[in-house]
Amino acid sequence: MATSRASALALLLCALSASCHVAISGPPSYAPPKDDFLSCLTRSVPPRLLFAKSSPAYGATWSSTIRNLKFLSDKTVKPLYIITPTDASHIQAAVICGRRYGMRLRVRSGGHDYEGLSYRSDKPEPFTVVDLSKMRQVRVDGKQATAWVDSGAQLGEIYYAVAKATPKLGFPAGVCATIGVGGHFSGGGFGMMLRKYGTAADNVIDAKVVDANGKLLDRKAMGEDYFWAIRGGGGSSFGIVVSWQVKLVPVPPTVTVFQIHRGVNDGAADLIVKWQQVAPSLPEDLMIRIMAMGQDAMFEALFLGTCNDLVPLMNARFPELGMNPTHCNEMSWIQSVPYIPLGKSGTVRDLLNRTSNIKAFGKYKSDYVRDPIPKAVWETIFTWLVKPGAGVMIMDPYGGRISSIAEDATPFPHRQGMLFNIQYVSYWFGEGSAALPTQWSRDMYAFMEPYVTKNPRQAYVNYRDLDLGVNKVVGDVSTYESGRVWGEKYYKGNFERLARIKARVDPQDYFRNEQSIPPLLK
Template sequence: MKLSLVFPPILGLLFLSCLASATNSHQNTFIHCLVNHSQPSHPITSSIFTPNNSSFSSVLNDYVRNLRFNTSTTRKPYLIITALHVSHIQASIICAKQHNLQMKIRSGGHDYEGVSYVAEVPFFILDMFNLRSIQVDVENETAWVQTGAQLGELYYRINEKSKVHGFPAGVCPTVGVGGHLSGGGYGNMMRKYGLSVDNIIDAQIIDVNGRLLDRKSMGEDLFWAIKGGGGASFGVVLSYKIKLVKVPKIVTVFQIRKTLDQNASDIVYNWQHVAPTIDNDLFIRLIIDVVNVTQNATNNGAKTIRATFISLFLGDSKTLVSLMNEKFPQLGLKESDCIETSWLQSVLFWTNIDITTPVEILLNRKPQSLVNYLKRKSDYVKEPISSKGLEGIWKKMIELEDAILYFNPYGGKMAEISSTDTPFPHRAGNLWKVQYQANWNKAGKDVADHYIGLTRKLHRYMTPFVSKNPREAFFNYKDLDLGINHNGKNSYAEGRVYGVEYFKDNFDRLVEIKTKVDPDNFFRNEQSIPTLPHRKN
């Protein structure tokens, strides 16, 4: 027994001695602190990666999902801690406070602005990818899922235990559970079951004092805050207990594309009246992009608008076609357009993976498509857009050419849940959410400025058609154009600018909770929840 207690610290000292010649004394001191505060039964040394480690770059880059934040000039972390045990998280918090280092918490790396893995000040990454256990309890229709797991893994493990259960979260299988759930992530069952956060019933979090808390011990205020207010402002969320939802054995999916000469304008006009009000079992996403007109003698190189309707229906194709013929005949859906499949395989369809692919592909933690440079923005629409308004949007998009719009319909369960039930406030009164996209695959500041500029120009053009006072935005579509918090003496004023757009009136409650649980603002980033101004930041 004595050997088991003494041996890990010896390993830690050997580890330190190997690093001594390659790292500066401050780094060694920080690592020494980590080793001293980790449990002998769970040594932290194998979880620490410094820039001198041959695996450092691969560990850093494996979960970078936006190449804008992986350039030669991007500030790199001081080190990366790939936590294997809760004690590693506790040691990271304690030592970061002692050494005044900023800690960035990463689960899947899908933060659109790279906030989980870049900073303008010296920082380190607490990477959660090793903490990804999933325990499904079909009898009680619940599951515990650690925040380092990805959505594809969660869906696969649920399906392993039950073919008639699922979870209403995102359609991208490599998105990390931690950021997705804590920020109010949504999916194509939200009109039926609400958001992911509407189906969380417990959680585990490590607070600023290193305590491991569950819902009972953290209290209802903090539990409320980490269900849509962004967990990284309040602590390190280790796991969530979620409520599983019922799905039929057979669901139906379809994708239909229409261009302007195929009556896309009229179909889109009708979509906005139908999609938020139709049966809650049906979700119809609309994607608008610019494509080439079919080449011919008179239209060589001309551009047009393409509208893509992609859908999930919790039922069979015959029922779906009957419903669509009654409510949305303009689309002209036929049974031959539909694919009947399982709920799990529908995830493949929505991710543009061949639906016949073995579902084990959902366990692959690397994205199936190439990681690109990207920019995202968001908006909310509360009133239908006139035909003339749509025509103006088409004209602007053709002018910009490479900007894309995603429209995600609300209504259903989303309109039934109070705007204060969780920090996510965008409920009744919203017809759909807009996502602005630009994607590119060439490096360089000029190229990036061009594509980022496209999203800003389209966002500006859309001003008359979207919410006002405030102009609402979705927290999980992180957008630093809305404001950046430098976490200094003006932290509250800076935070309020973007905070009200993301959280509306819920921002004030989030600030009060933040001030109570993290008064010195240890858990901070470029768009975190600030403390009240009379408290020290």
């Protein structure tokens, strides 16, 4: 696969990729008095920030950050209203009025969520979307190496603001610039520096959240349990996170990126066998991920150092790949951020582009791997990657910092002993073309079952997948047992603690959706 094709694919995957600001809704027990809700809201929120279905701007506002075209269908259950707050007080008013008049809320930051739960419902119900796209300020304190970031900011805006303030600092988060902060942080969030600095949530040191009573709380006011829950447990299961204070990390003046393609006839299966043993044990400064598609595997790396240091390291630890100085692309860290998804055409200014020209229909699933997968299985996997409707497998190695943090330090539990994460991406163009890619996704997932984690088979919450299960609501509250079905796959043993915290901060389950944390009320 040529480099230009790889860049186009990476851009497509960014357009589709998820870090959902988890939706916070569910069917109220009665039809809400809509006019009373709106009347309540307009006492605190300027009308120009409110959009009813009758508004000429409603459609454009609702669809503005939808990345997965399958949810643009007329069959999609849409919100009655959209609120675009510019201040935390507007969010507080939305919660207070929503609670008073039976109107549930769903919250959208970047709109990348794979299942579209931040702006749609799986069943007919009245709800309102709180769209945070107008709350995206990034305030960098270079001396303290910290920043306050609004939930509506996108990752590219963080990277740009940090690098502009000081080129010596960066932030460890996702690859795609248009992913929204709110969802990314609330699910954990990892990218090309995960082996050096862990997840984005591991580097959050404070937050401001509107709780189920409409109160604005910081870390001290919310308490450590609440603060623990929003950093990887789905922040909008517990409230609406307005902004996050993050710890910035040092980056060297020069980093090196390479993208090396190896086909099946070039020994790609053998190379992946070696990669899955080597990549998690490499020095923390080096991250090599794989994107496998068709008969090609692209080995993509970020090294926090120079080519002169990288080449001997690769020759010593992974000589089979054949990496040499001609593969090196040296640049600053901020230049590497657009380079990885966009290739040589990417520029730092692209990080401020909040839209994407490439959109598609998609379905996504994920897995975690603890034990090396045999060569014969990889050879079979490559036959799966050329089946009708076949998608892409993206594999991110763990080890280093992300694996040295305790599994219960944050709700994100996929750490010690984990070799790598797999993301299965199925995409198609045209609403009537879903059958083959969707079937491939589910068949591929079934084929992989013997080779991935078990009891539970783990999944990454930011790769949201409703196939894993959905909540059942009894007496207007999501049941713990129905939540366990999917919740332990995302959170393992941390799920019960999340449910107990939910019971303390939102016992009436106001903030809920098809896969929100249910309250453990006993």
